Amino acid sequence: MKQLVEQIAKSLVDNPDKVQVREVTGEQTTVLELRVAPEDLGKVIGKxxxxxxxxxxxxxxxxxxxxxRYMLEILE
Known part of the structure; x- marks a missing residue:
């Protein structure tokens, strides 16, 4: 799942080398933390x-x- 989010994010941004996805596993939910370059944040969030x-x-x-169950958090 981590690779899926990473691939989607890299295809959206101008700086794909700065895309980082961290997986935090909990009891019931796995949280995927997505970090991108500050100038690409708007592209990942969208209108x-x-x-x-x-x-x-x-x-x-x-x-x-x-x-x-997975959750996505987009971090600055």
């Missing part, structure tokens, strides 16, 4: 958060197939 919402939807759908 009114539509791009971020779309990434979260893909993550939820893929997580259902694996019977796990």
């Amino acid at each position: 009114q958060g539509k791009t971020a919402r779309a990434i979260r939807t893909i993550l939820a759908a893929a997580g259902m197939k694996m019977r796990k």
Whole structure:
């Protein structure tokens, strides 16, 4: 799942080498922390958060197939 988020983020930003995804595993939920360059933050979030919402939807759908719950946090 980490590779999925990383691949999506790298295709959206201008500086793909600065994309970092960290996986924090909890009891019921796995949190994926996404970091990008400050100038690329708007590209990952999108207008009114539509791009971020779309990434979260893909993550939820893929997580259902694996019977796990994933959350995406976009960090500055």
